[in-house]
Amino acid sequence: MELTTEEKIITAARTIFTQKGFNATRTRDIADEAGINLALLNYYFRSKKNLFRIIIEEKFDELFGMIEPILSDVNVSLEEKIEALAANYTNLLLVNEDLPFFVLSELKSNEYILEKVKKNTRMLSQPVIENQLKERGFTISTLNFIMNIVSLILFPFISKPLFVSTGLVKEEDFTNFVMNRKQHIPTWVMNTLK
Amino acid sequence: MELTTEEKIITAARTIFTQKGFNATRTRDIADEAGINLALLNYYFRSKKNLFRIIIEEKFDELFGMIEPILSDVNVSLEEKIEALAANYTNLLLVNEDLPFFVLSELKSNEYILEKVKKNTRMLSQPVIENQLKERGFTISTLNFIMNIVSLILFPFISKPLFVSTGLVKEEDFTNFVMNRKQHIPTWVMNTLK
DNA sequence: TTTTGATTTAAACAAATGATTAAATCAAAA
DNA sequence: TTTTGATTTAATCATTTGTTTAAATCAAAA
Incomplete structure (x- = not known):
């Protein structure tokens, strides 16, 4: 080396x-x-x-860098957005399992990171999503829509130690488990809109 | 006092x-x-x-004590189960916001807790859920079903610091936000089954 | 009141840990 | 080869922190 x-x-x-x-x-x-x-x-x-x-700067960008470009693109449909987020995040986190917990954890205790978040807070892709939801006649709030997507994608990684230690998921099955979820999440989320 | x-x-x-x-x-x-x-x-x-x-013993029981009795009760329908979990957890966590992060965090670093989880691992309400899903003709896996419910309920509490610091949720709106979600989650989850 | 055991305090200890220092080594320039 | 500045090392320092100790205090029993 x-x-x-x-x-x-x-x-x-x-x-x-x-x-x-x-x-x-x-x-x-x-x-x-x-x-x-x-x-x-x-x-x-x-x-x-x-x-x-x-x-932390590096990891922070890894975790949050992709969300804004995807969500704020008016030429990408809601379905495509969920697909892209599910696919990209799952792939990223599969080789970086500690990332979400790490960032959320440091966010709680690290003054510096709080500042960094507030600066990069042009996470204001909200208007675009809001429009796309309205156009299609969906009544869910933008915030719930985003929260649901992120929850379904990230939580399995955050709670992996729990699910593995209870035996609900076996360590060797975890990759397949989230790869499979990756494909279902777009359907699940779209179904919540009806 | x-x-x-x-x-x-x-x-x-x-x-x-x-x-x-x-x-x-x-x-x-x-x-x-x-x-x-x-x-x-x-x-x-x-x-x-x-x-x-x-x-940790006390908090652990608070967080996981309720899930097993609810899920394993054959006389409680799927809809009622999701309702009960969403309502009970939301109420519990609203007065105990740090709880999920705390337990998950300690689970990662604390040998003793891992043992405790493995013991209490008769979280085998799986068969009951599996039956109820099958009876109704739903094809989702039991694991995905449980993961989705827990994700949608817990993740907002775990990610609260993030959403507050980005301004997506205001501190003073958080209670209303999760109280509102509590009512929607059963519908959302049932919709993922179709 | 005296005694006895439980409770509380101030002080100190020992280990862990982030940081510094001064000396040694090395590699390139003169 | 000698010199110079960057790199590396071993040793040490100062602070933090979990724990212990020995003495002081208090409250109830004798």
Whole structure:
């Protein structure tokens, strides 16, 4: 591998921060995972918090970057929007299972992230959706529509530890489970509109 | 107030543990919240972990205690089951907003809770639901049926910080938002079955 | 009142942990 | 080869935090 020390640290930080969150992460664990000396972490990134910002920014964009472009496109029908969201998110989260929990968790405890959300809050795709719902004669509120879509897509990933530990879903079946849901969610959501 | 020292500590622990989780909670914060000396906490409960067990056990039962009796009752129709779950959970969580996130979070990091889940895993109301779905000619899998209900009910509480910080939901509207959803969820879920 | 055991307090300990320091090493430029 | 600046290391520091200790206080029994 041809990673610089800096890249090794970031890679390790990404792994451990997303797994354990900011507070539960030890700088020593990052150093070990990266195979470097502890002091190097502070030498390159000044502080744990600084390093964390890089990761959370990256993860945040991964999770929320796609939703706005899809929802606000007037040329994409409601059906196509749900399909695109279900497909893209499921694929993303299957290789990044900790992502939703991580972001929601840090949002609760991290001042900095709250600010970031508020800035990027042109999540105002609402008008477009509102129009499309009205045009088709659907009476559901835009907020409920969005909440339902996001719930059905994200919640299985957030609650996976619960469902696996109860035995309701087997670890090895989880991928198939969400891949299958991905295909049903558009129908389910459209059916709620009638 | 007529609380014993022991009760004051438990009350304080409940507040702080559910808000911050096990790791982020400081025994000193519990002591302060309870208005007692730090050493009393160990005098009465031996350790932080011990105190935590009492709280998590309690909260765990609150969150999962109701689901099994409702789902496994053969005399309760599918519609009534969804209604009961939506109503009971919404009411419970409105006065306990941190509960779902807290339990899911601790489930990920707490060995002890995993064991507790596995024991109480006679969450095998599956056969009853499976029958009721089959009888009515619905082809959705039992697992998807349960996952959809739970997602639609719980996710708004888990994602509240996100939706509030984006401005999609105003803090003061949240109660109305979920009270309104509570009434729609049974219809939405039944519509996914067609 | 005296005694006894439970309760409470202030102080301190030990381990964990983020950060810093000073010295060692290395690689490129002169 | 020597020099210079970047990189890396081992050791240490300071703070936080769960827990313990020893003494003080209090309330009930004798």
